[in-house]
Amino acid sequence: MNKPKIAWITDTTASLSKVFIEKHHIHVIPLHVVINDKFYKETIDITEEEFYHRMKNEEGKFQSSQPNIGDIVDLYEKLKEEYDFGIAIHASSTLTGTFQTSVMAAEMAGFKLFAIDSRTGSFPLSFLVKRGIELVEQGLEIDEVVSQLNNLRDHTRLFLVPSNLDQLHKSGRVSGSQKILASLFNIKPILSIEDGAAKIKDKVRTEKKALAWLVNHLKEDLDTKTVQKVAIVHANDQEKADGLEKIIQETFPAIETEKLMLITVAGVHTGVGTLGLSWVNE
Numbered sequence: 001m002n003k004p005k006i007a008w009i010t011d012t013t014a015s016l017s018k019v020f021i022e023k024h025h026i027h028v029i030p031l032h033v034v035i036n037d038k039f040y041k042e043t044i045d046i047t048e049e050e051f052y053h054r055m056k057n058e059e060g061k062f063q064s065s066q067p068n069i070g071d072i073v074d075l076y077e078k079l080k081e082e083y084d085f086g087i088a089i090h091a092s093s094t095l096t097g098t099f100q101t102s103v104m105a106a107e108m109a110g111f112k113l114f115a116i117d118s119r120t121g122s123f124p125l126s127f128l129v130k131r132g133i134e135l136v137e138q139g140l141e142i143d144e145v146v147s148q149l150n151n152l153r154d155h156t157r158l159f160l161v162p163s164n165l166d167q168l169h170k171s172g173r174v175s176g177s178q179k180i181l182a183s184l185f186n187i188k189p190i191l192s193i194e195d196g197a198a199k200i201k202d203k204v205r206t207e208k209k210a211l212a213w214l215v216n217h218l219k220e221d222l223d224t225k226t227v228q229k230v231a232i233v234h235a236n237d238q239e240k241a242d243g244l245e246k247i248i249q250e251t252f253p254a255i256e257t258e259k260l261m262l263i264t265v266a267g268v269h270t271g272v273g274t275l276g277l278s279w280v281n282e
Contacts, residue, residue, distance in 0.1 A: 006136060007083040009075075009113075010129050011067070011098050012042040013091035013121035013263045024133055027079065029072060031091075031098060032065040033264045039065065048261040052236035056272045064265040066097045069105050076109035085112035087142070089128050089149065091121040094196035096265065114146050116153075119196035122263055123231035123278040124156035155225075155281040158193040159201065159217065160233065160266070161210045163273030190214075191270070198269075211244060214277040215251055222252065225281040230255050233276035235262040240275045248277075 011029040030041040040046040093099040106113035188210040192201035234241035
């Protein structure tokens with residue numbers, strides 16, 4: 001019996017490298033960022049570096065938008081001619097409508113699709129895509145692959161520390177009074193992606209304490225769980241990312257580290273200079 005031909009689909013929030021995408025023939029659906037009412041396809045029309053440079057240096061309105069359903073229908077129309085079915089792993093359905101749009105597009109195209117809501121984005125989403133490919137290569141049945149990935153998504157961690165509250169205020173995530181108080185007292189909110197939603201996990205004074213908070217939470221998981229790799233996520237601030245990576249490497253020398261640029265659809269809300277830490281408990 002021949003192996004089924006499987007199409008792998010995700011979106012640009014997964015932050016996968018071009019090398020990995022090409023090697024595994026992954027179909028990546030781009031989300032959109034909107035700058036002063038002009039739409040850009042993430043990673044295609046605008047790079048992360050370009051986006052953050054403009055956010056830092058231009059006045060205006062920075063927003064995000066989900067993909068056009070027509071584009072995804074076209075993709076699935078093509079895929080059904082070549083593949084038996086697809087496995088799509090998308091960013092949290094609470095944070096973007098991409099998952100729902102992808103499912104709807106597959107139905108419209110008549111393309112058999114196993115869709116997984118990652119309930120996250122960035123490094124944890126890329127981890128799920130890579131693990132899914134590994135499980136299929138190991139010969140697991142598709143239902144088991146989906147089950148394992150759905151279980152694994154509950155063990156992901158993604159924490160973000162915005163450099164300031166400007167973008168969170170503009171996007172309506174914090175009030176004007178909260179922004180003023182945070183600025184006066186140098187308060188750093190720590191955001192966590194949990195159950196698919198962005199939540200303020202804690203508030204600390206100073207960036208140094210924020211970094212200590214991130215390291216302590218990683219240590220807590222390491223006391224009882226296995227973590228192979230940690231991702232340092234940053235919004236175009238290489239110096240900050242290097243500093244946090246050094247702390248992680250010195251504190252946990254056995255753990256592999258990776259630096260990733262924060263996806264622009266998240267940066268729309270958290271702003272330039274955001275720093276974060278992410279891992280998956282295995």
